[in-house]
Amino acid sequence: MSRILVCDDEQTMRAFVARALEMDGHFVTQAEDGAHALEIMAASEPGFDLLLTDIRMPVMDGIALALNAARDHPRTAILLMTGFADQRERASDLDAIIHDVVTKPFSLADIRQKAGEAIAAGRPVVAA
Template sequence: MAKILVAEDDDSVRAFVNSALLMKGHEVVLAEDGGLAVELIDEHEGQFDLLLSDIKMPIMDGIALALEVGARYPEVTIVLMTGFADQRERAHGLDALIYDVITKPFSLADLVAKVDDALAGNPVEVLSLSQRAGSGL
């Protein structure tokens, strides 16, 4: 299975994500903020298959973390998480750097599916505004 670095400042979300990924057989390394995540990825010499990071965190936010990791370890796939619409919009400028953004709250099934897709390199399904309006999204 994959080696995944999770950067999330909310203890309950971090525990939920950790449990979900461990149940799927992944090796998980946890960080409470982006600054610690950078230290951990350097300590592991970039040897992660996936970085799963919250966008809004203290010390270093997920956008800064994604920029740092993407520049130094471009082989690491990056998925961001957020519960804030304005933060999701900030991530759209990173389209070439990140795989996707998963919106909180998410279910265990949603999280596992997004991680599986990211690890498999499956293309992200992009819905047009008219498709989103028609689907109720």
């Protein structure tokens, strides 16, 4: 199945999402902030099929992570999650690089479906 990097500063949320995705047979790696996620991505071969990240985190937030990941790992699909309406609005300008924004709280079924859709769709192609 797919290789997925889950990034969230809340350990319980990371574990919840990882468990949900592992139910579908995906290989899941976890990171506690954007800087750690970028380190993992840089050291990982062949790379990840999906980056699933919270928007609001310390050290490096999900928006900065998404921008860096899109630049350095163009084949990785990106899915954001947030429980804050203002953070969702911040992500609205990222349509060219992200698949979607998932609103917390969500169910296991919801996150499994959204991740599957993002992986199937792949990375958005930006017209030159």
